[in-house]
Amino acid sequence: MNYDVVVVGGGPAGAIAAKYAAKNGASTLLIEEHANIGSPVQCTGLISTAALNECEIGAGNFVLAKMKGAFVYAPNCEELKVEGKDVKAYVIDRKIFDRALVESSLDAGADMLLKTRFTGIERGKISVISNGEKKEIQAGVVIGADGIQSSVGRAAGLGRCEKYLSGIQFEAPYAAKDPEFVEIFTGNTIAPGFFAWAVPFNGMARIGLAKNPGADPPLYYLEKLLKHPVVASRYRGSRTEHVLGGIPLGPPAKTTSNGVMLVGDAAGQVKPTSGGGIYMGAVCAKIAGEVAAKASRKEAVLNDYEKRWRGAVGRELAIGMRIHKSFGKLSDENLNEFISFMNNPKIREIITEYGDMDHPSVLLQKLIQSGDKKQLIKLLGVAFKTLF
Ligand SMILES: Cc1cc2nc3c(=O)[nH]c(=O)nc-3n(C[C@H](O)[C@H](O)[C@H](O)COP(=O)(O)OP(=O)(O)OC[C@H]3O[C@@H](n4cnc5c(N)ncnc54)[C@H](O)[C@@H]3O)c2cc1C
Incomplete structure (x- = not known):
């Protein structure tokens, strides 16, 4: 087997990366170690309306409730x-949702192998165990969308998340x-x-x-x-x-190496304030798929992906990590004080106007501009002072 782009992992990031690689003209193979897509589920399935838009599959029968x-x-x-x-967010059934994403990558022209586990890579040739048999697949570019444990990331010598x-x-x-x-x-x-x-x-x-x-x-x-x-x-x-x-939380220093790129949880593209990974994974997977397709034709280099995804979500991730660390230091007493502070009508109006689960930094900036900066700094400590 010989493909321009092989995507390892049939989760949301892998399915979207495969779709974008195929859409950009690459022969694309998506492999998934399990016999079914979207199972086992490790998710609450709460996604913002923006995240669902980013996935480009509409609001299908996977939507269980609107929040x-x-x-x-x-x-x-x-x-x-x-x-x-x-409506700010949807509660979804991840099994049906993940399947819909994979179907849309197949519609775009990607091939798929289930029960196929990535085991290693050497000079553009990846080793897999497919239905119990050892096989090799020649790949122009490998996208590791294989989740938190990312064996692709380990095989490529890429670092771990923070x-x-x-x-x-x-x-x-x-x-x-x-x-x-x-x-x-x-x-x-x-x-x-x-x-x-x-x-x-x-x-x-x-x-x-x-x-x-x-x-x-x-x-x-x-x-x-x-x-x-x-x-x-x-x-x-x-x-x-x-x-x-x-x-x-906190992406590794590098998410690309010789012929390999990481996306989604494998690359730590997860909001540190909520733990949600579908939105950022989708944004970055589109870039990964497009750059991989172009790189397989020598029209781009993998570092373009590194630059573009960090340009798109890097600042939000960095600010999110600092908010996460600041909140992580709060005692229960501080948390009581903070929630009581947020519970005043003026602040609640700002939250209603600017609250965005994918971009909490926007709300924080508005809260700071509201003139209560001193109070926020008192509550959230020195780490918070350096946010903006
Ligand atoms: C308790 C919990 C609740 C969460 N709630 C939310 C939420 O409400 N909203 C939200 O946005 N995010 C949530 N998340 C995070 C979200 O589940 C992940 O960010 C998202 O699933 C990441 O997508 P992904 O495609 O990068 O990886 P995954 O969904 O993990 O997919 C990786 C795929 O790769 C496959 N794979 C792994 N290794 C190999 C291999 N060697 N060979 C072949 N295939 C392989 C796996 O089987 C899997 O199908 C939650 C996470 C947890 C733990």
């Missing part, structure tokens, strides 16, 4: 209502306060360094959390979350669809 805002809970249970003017959060989640019947609002829970006793959530859909919710590495295992915190007064009053018992997964 207009969020209730954010301080450790002391004070509630902050963050309301958008209209940090890995651990996440855990399950689905259960849940009497949400409002079925169009996501619930976010903060506090170091339930999600140290990050946050917990309940994302409602059809009388159910995906209930979970992500936390800093180290400390106790995620299950320990999940049990604590279920005892949180707000969650306990809405959780209706039983658990299905367990998910345990990592979230990579």
Whole structure:
């Protein structure tokens, strides 16, 4: 087998990269180690309207619910209502969504092999185990869209991400306060360094959390979350669809090397403020596919991808990482103070106007311009001072 571009990994980033490589005239092969696309799922499936637009597959039957805002809970249970003017995000079924993305890459002309695992690369020849048989595939360019563990990244000698959060989640019947609002829970006793959530859909919710590495295992915190007064009053018992997964934050110094490029979780293209990877993965996968196709014809070099994706999302990622670090340092008392500060009508108006889950830096800038900079700095500390 001989292809201009081989994409390893049939997740959202891989499917979109394969589509864009094929659209740009490259013979393209997408390989996926599992027998099915989109399974096992390691995701809450909450994506912004902008992320869905970026995926170019419309709002298909994978949309389970539409979200207009969020209730954010301080450790002391004070509630902050963050309301958008209209639909801000969708709750999706990742199995159907991922399949729709792969179908759109096949429509664009890419080939696909399931049950085919990448095992190594040497001088443009990749080794795979396909349906139990060892095979070799000649590839002009290899795109590693193989997620957080990225064996392509390791084989190419590319570095690791700065940090890995651990996440855990399950689905259960849940009497949400409002079925169009996501619930976010903060506090170091339930999600140290990050946050917990309940994302409602059809009388159910995906209930979970992500936390800093180290400390106790995620299950320990999940049990604590279920005892949180707000969650306990809405959780209706039983658990299905367990998910345990990592979230990579902070891209490696380089995402390209000899004939190889990384995209999506493999490249740490994940928002450090929310742990969401679909939006940035989609933005970067389009660039990856296009540059790979051109590079296979010697019309571009892989470094063009490095420059273009960092130009597109690098600043948002860097600011997001600093916000993540600033928030990670807050004690429960600080978090109570911060949420109480955000809960004043003037600030809530700014959040409604400028809140954008893909670009939190825009909101932060507006909050700073609102004249409450001193208060924010007091709450978020020195790290925050250097943000802008
Ligand atoms: C608990 C949790 C909740 C999350 N919630 C959200 C959310 O609400 N919204 C959001 O935007 N993001 C969320 N994320 C992050 C999101 O799931 C990822 O960012 C996204 O799936 C990354 O897409 P990807 O295509 O880069 O990688 P993946 O979706 O991980 O796909 C990688 C693919 O590569 C395949 N693969 C791996 N190794 C090989 C190999 N050697 N050979 C062949 N195939 C291989 C895998 O089987 C997989 O199909 C969440 C993550 C976690 C852990």
